[in-house]
Amino acid sequence: MRIKLLLKYLLEFVLSILIFGFVMLLVFKSTIFNENYVLNKLEETNYYELLHNRIKENMSYYIVQSGLRKDVLDDIFTKEDVKISFNSMVKSLYNDSKVTIDTSKIKEKLESNIDNYLSKTNIFVSDSSSLDMFVVEIEKVYKENISLSNMFNLVQSKFYKIYTIIDKLLIALAITIIVISILLLLVSKLNWVSIPFMTSGILLLISNLFVKYNVNIKNIVFYNDEVSELIKTFILDVLNKISTYGLVLLTFGFVFCCFRVILINTSKK
Amino acid sequence: MHKKIVKVIKGITSQIVLSLFFSSFCIVGAYFLFGKTISNAMILINSTVVEKKDEKKQPVGFDSVKKRLINYPDYGEVWARIKIPKLGVNAIIYHGDSMELLKTGTGHYVASYFPGEGGTVLISAHNTSNHFGKIPSLVAGDNIIIEADYGTYTYEVIDGKVMKASELENINIQSKQEELVIYTCYPVGVVGYKTDRYVVRAKLVGEKYEN
Structure with a gap:
């Protein structure tokens, strides 16, 4: 019983980190590593x-x-x-x-x-x-x-390398998340999402706050005014997405947690 | 009923506490594993941050004992005027000599000395008539005056010559005696891109500090 509980905590912990990593990559994939997003932003700004x-x-x-x-x-x-x-x-x-x-x-x-x-x-x-x-x-x-x-020209090769790796990493993470979720489902039945969701949500929100607290985004100056503005827009967009995903995960995790606890307690006689 | 509510609250709280524990564990782990990398990344990003100063900038002054400026001007700031009585030139001097600044005034090369500091003062301008367009007509003995915020400096022309733009880097900034070097594109009055420069050297002959 104790081993099962330890295994459950371990899997939940690993799943939290994986979801956090997955969401982070997803945010980058949908922003600066997304050609259409960048072209749209150039037009918008x-x-x-x-x-x-x-x-x-x-x-x-x-x-x-x-x-x-x-x-x-x-x-x-x-x-x-x-x-x-x-x-x-x-x-x-x-x-x-x-x-x-x-x-x-x-x-x-x-x-x-x-x-x-x-x-x-x-x-x-x-x-x-x-x-x-x-x-x-x-x-x-x-x-x-x-x-x-x-x-x-200076950043092209490195950028392209990251760009191609992100796709592979996302697939690998998605598969690992599914496998661990199945394992968790076997160990703890309905209660497999709440803690990983809440933990990754908290981590995403803290990452967002950490960057906002440590970097004076509005005073970033790089190359010239136009490029600086563009970089600020990119950073703020990335941070906004991170905090949105963080809030969504935290809310889902909390709702699942409440749902599960209430279900257990009401079904007990 | 009351017991059930307590159990529900206990259950939810325990899950939240566990999530917070996992989060804290992750943060501590990240700190020990990637703390240095994250800190370096923050330093790198913050190196591009330019804080806007709220406090009023102190005026440029001069320490006549140490022969050093007090409160150097910011890049792009006007800190003096250059006057060449013989040519009727009376123009502002920016700290910096970018093409943007030279559009409206003369530019002081940032790595050169300021008047009074004892080294070479390097100033450039376009070859228009209101700036340095007529400096090829300067001869030895002519005066060039720099009226800075902290004092007035008079220089006497030593000589003038044509140099390649690429040779300007050979000008000795660490001269033993204070020198003013002014230069402009050459030849004057010819259309097109110029790779030659007309360079005038002048020595310091008079200085007057202002308190």
């Missing part, structure tokens, strides 16, 4: 528009030293171009593909704008290589902003 404006602003810094006028940068790329370029970078994370940012259209339009400006103002250019270098610099600004200074 108006990221493309902000990135478009930032690129234009960064390009304008080169205008003063170039001796050209700001309007040579007009219409060399659109918000839609930024969206396509940035999405291709995001997608490369999820399929581990090598992506090169195509700036040929920008080059073509910029060269045409410069030619128009020079012909209108009758400026004679003795050394065209300086103009070529200017075009190259402007292309570089676009590439750097889209690739977040090559950050995508």
Whole structure:
């Protein structure tokens, strides 16, 4: 009898940890490791528009030293171009593909704008290589902003590795949870869910509080304002989901616990 | 009936207590197993946190004995004006020389010294006429004045020359005598991206502290 009880506690404890791990992975799988979620968030947070404006602003810094006028940068790329370029970078994370940012259209339009400006103002250019270098610099600004200074390439392989492992881990955890649940069901009949559910719920809520208490999320600054805002949104979304799942598990666990205790006591004569 | 209620409450309480015990056990286990990793992760994340200071920033001052600034300016903060009487230049100096700052003023290279500290003060600006566009016409003996929040410093031009942008890193910041180095893109008045820089060196000839 005592061994059975010890086995029950042990299985409940292991099941609690497994459910906690499963929910955590599920949250990550449905947020930052979910391509559609990330693309939707980019749209929701108006990221493309902000990135478009930032690129234009960064390009304008080169205008003063170039001796050209700001309007040579007009219409060399659109918000839609930024969206396509940035999405291709995001997608490369999820399929581990090598992506090169195509700036040929920008080059073509910029060269045409410069030619128009020079012909209108009758400026004679003795050394065209300086103009070529200017075009190259402007292309570089676009590439750097889209690739977040090559950050995508740096994290791509690690990200993809985690992305592929998560699926396998989720399946493995789901199978283990089912097996242990069956074992628990055999040992303790109806009462197999309440304690693991309540424990994993408490652990999820504590994890959420731990991060919120230890990290000053609203003051996170990373790369630039737009990326910082995006990261904050991701972190808050992950934490919100963790706390929601935690509350759901805790409630379910408590309801099952009440149901089971009441059932036992009312059926006893 | 009363006994049954007590039993139900006891049963529920025991399950809750067991859940709390399991949770505590997990937390203690996680602390001993992954405490260091979690702590390092928190440090890493918090390294990206920039706290907004509520207290009023102290003004930039100068310790004339130690020859050091008191309360250095923040990045992007205007801490002085640069005046070149011969060229009619009178521009603000930012702490920092990013392209964003150079759009509206001159930029002080953050790793260089401040006027009065005894090392090389490095300041750059675009080659527009209101900034450093005319500095190639400066000759030895011309004056450049920096009016900082903590004092006024007068420099006398030593020489000027054209350098490759990549050679700027060879400028000695730890000079034995205080020097002001100002530079801009070169050639001036030509369109396109410039890889050359016009660099003017000047020596300190006068300083006046302000209390």
